[in-house]
Amino acid sequence: MGKIHVVTRKEEIDEAKMKGKIAVVFDVLLATSTIATVLEHGARSVIPVLDGEQARSRAAEMNKDDCMLVGEYEGRTIDGFLDPNPSALKASAKGKKIILSTTNGTVAIHKSSPARRIFACSLLNAKAVANALTKDHSEDTIILVCSGSSGHFSLEDFYGAGCLIQHMAEAGGYELSDAAQTAKLFYEGCKEEPAVVLAKSKVGKMLEKYGFQEEISFISARDCFSCVPVLYGDELIDYRHLKVNSS
Template identity: 30%
Template sequence: MTIDVVFTKHEVPLDLREQNVVVFDILLATSTIVTLMEKGVQSIYPAVSEQEALEKHQALPKSQLIGEKDGRPIEPYFAPPLPTILIQDHLPAQVVMLTTNGTLAIRKSEGAKRVLIGSLLNNRAIVEVFLQEENWTLVCAGSHDQLAIEDVYGAGQWIAEYLKRRPTTRLTERAEVAFATYNQKSAQREERLRQSMTGRMLIKQGYEDDIAYVAKQHAMHVIPYYERGIIRRTIDEEGI
């Protein structure tokens, strides 16, 4: 039984057939996905380009486009992937989402035994449902080709929840780093997110409320899973 962590989407192994994967883009893609599905969205299509997103949206006339590029809104068709704004709107059953890092990290994880969407909001729910599963790879989306500390922190929180229940689990050195990153600031979640590079960018853009929102540890129970191009809710409800 082993837990490993990769620090950016570009480090995702090519062969994940025996691995259970949890993808983290804490600020904000995976946190937004968890929120949308907790609020009733049934399926999300993660795109990796504007053209792909627009084509998928055209094929799904009642869907909503959500996206950003390099942390900026994509005008004029995409709603920003900000959970505090999105939950105020009427949400359709289907969403097409494009983000700089998170949706690409999800797509790169295709081929794993199981691909789950993680965040500070739902990490405990994932651990509780899948505690008996072995061989985990936690995928941090990162920022372009750089590590994003908030994703490492999120992976570390997941590890902490798992170790509470299975304390003899072996951690790779990268997983040890993630676990230590979380432990250093475990009681200061929002501050840790605010201090990150992405957090500072969001504050500068006026999105400070979204940081506080995604820092709500264990607030949600939905477990979105990705399979064959679609993120659905909830994996245990689908009998997988």
């Protein structure tokens, strides 16, 4: 029987305990929602980096027409980068490699690197990720990593984790830790109002303050994407493509 655990902040990741496990990273506002959106709309891959300097260095190795620099730090867009807002990027992502730097989500992906496999999940693609996990990792220990917000617990990531857990629980066969059970119960208690929950979070309030209410509405549309972002080398690609290439 597989097991599901939840880490409520990226700072709580225990690298030794992560080894050999399956990690699923959440940064619902906004990194993993952005990742899911651009891959769903035809991006070749997403390259998660730690900061703007690493992003520029990675871009220097590539043809400038093949990539896009996207990123923020502490909520402010990095100079010379595009905003990491999923609804604004979907039209320009096709055929591009997206070099993405964010304060929390891309850092959480890097901190999860000891895991055997790393997925990225949001509300947009939670059902697709759940299907992939229950199909190919039903006997594994799965660690859901909530990125958090600059070292603090984040409501939206915990809600996203609960959404994924509910989908996986429907398939049965997983033992839930107390944190995983709590995330599931929290999600079930307010699953009919995702936009309301996200808007009440600290980051959600910040987005509304700066006029990005449409982003909250966009990323609250659950289970509308079929892509399953998985880290392959240093790039996130659609898991379905990985399965085809390895078969």
